[in-house]
Amino acid sequence: MNILDKIVAHKKIEVERDKVRTTYTQLEESEYFHRETYSFKEFLLAPERTGIIAEFKRKSPSKGIINDDALVKDVTKDYAAAGASACSVLTDYGFFMGRKMDVTRARRATNIPILRKDFMIDEYQVIEAKSLGADIILLIAAILTPAEIKNLAGLAKSLELNVLLEVHNLEELERSIDSNLDAIGVNNRNLADFTVTVENSFKLAEHIPNEFMKISESAISDTETIKQLKAAGFNGFLIGENFMKQQDPGAAMREFVKGL
Numbered sequence: 001m002n003i004l005d006k007i008v009a010h011k012k013i014e015v016e017r018d019k020v021r022t023t024y025t026q027l028e029e030s031e032y033f034h035r036e037t038y039s040f041k042e043f044l045l046a047p048e049r050t051g052i053i054a055e056f057k058r059k060s061p062s063k064g065i066i067n068d069d070a071l072v073k074d075v076t077k078d079y080a081a082a083g084a085s086a087c088s089v090l091t092d093y094g095f096f097m098g099r100k101m102d103v104t105r106a107r108r109a110t111n112i113p114i115l116r117k118d119f120m121i122d123e124y125q126v127i128e129a130k131s132l133g134a135d136i137i138l139l140i141a142a143i144l145t146p147a148e149i150k151n152l153a154g155l156a157k158s159l160e161l162n163v164l165l166e167v168h169n170l171e172e173l174e175r176s177i178d179s180n181l182d183a184i185g186v187n188n189r190n191l192a193d194f195t196v197t198v199e200n201s202f203k204l205a206e207h208i209p210n211e212f213m214k215i216s217e218s219a220i221s222d223t224e225t226i227k228q229l230k231a232a233g234f235n236g237f238l239i240g241e242n243f244m245k246q247q248d249p250g251a252a253m254r255e256f257v258k259g260l
């Protein structure tokens with residue numbers, strides 16, 4: 001069983017448990033459920049922002065513990081002040097030490113879009129994302145059928161959530177395109193064996209239809225790469241470990257953007 005299969009197997013159990021702990025009615029009673037979300041596209045294209053989607057990530061299957069000291073409210077506030085176009089907040093606990101409340105803490109600390117980063121397999125998680133205060137959800141093509149993507153993206157749009165689809169190769173891209181998506185992210189990390197190469201983004205760029213925002217995800221650690229990705233048509237750059245491995249991730253981002 002590869003890591004993605006393991007994560008999804010855990011997630012199925014977790015979601016069924018959560019449905020009992022917090023009902024749909026309780027989710028819809030959240031103060032955030034009826035809020036107007038931020039437009040991912042507007043923040044990605046805003047000239048005063050950097051296009052960086054800065055991630056709060058304590059731990060990962062590929063690297064183990066990255067930073068378990070930093071506080072989500074401080075880091076996301078500092079990311080926003082450093083020019084992030086959005087913050088990505090991992091909510092999976094078992095593999096990433098993320099917490100659902102981290103999204104709400106980031107929501108309270110910032111006025112930029114928040115991506116709820118998790119392994120979305122069920123409508124419940126989409127409704128939950130809205131109730132936590134998220135603006136964007138992630139759908140991973142490698143773990144969803146085209147029909148599931150259509151359904152989850154359609155539900156997200158009906159809740160005014162933005163949808164980022166993550167692909168790793170051309171086959172996933174071609175089978176997963178849907179009109180309810182806002183952005184397509186090319187993951188430079190192979191989630192089955194953890195190898196990374198930014199070449200993956202350059203290879204897939206021209207195949208992503210122009211109506212979608214283009215995001216390059218993972219293994220980005222220098223501003224030269226961002227300049228090259230921009231030239232190849234990318235609008236967004238998802239960066240986690242490069243900032244989180246520093247004691248002060250917000251300060252690390254502030255320093256990094258000076259090179260853009």
Ligand SMILES: O=C(O)c1ccccc1NCC(=O)[C@H](O)[C@H](O)COP(=O)(O)O
Binds near residue numbers: 218
């Ligand atoms: O990061 C991992 O090890 C990982 C393993 C299995 C599934 C997902 C994984 N990461 C999620 C992400 O997509 C990254 O956190 C994100 O793209 C940022 O990557 P990086 O800048 O390399 O931390």
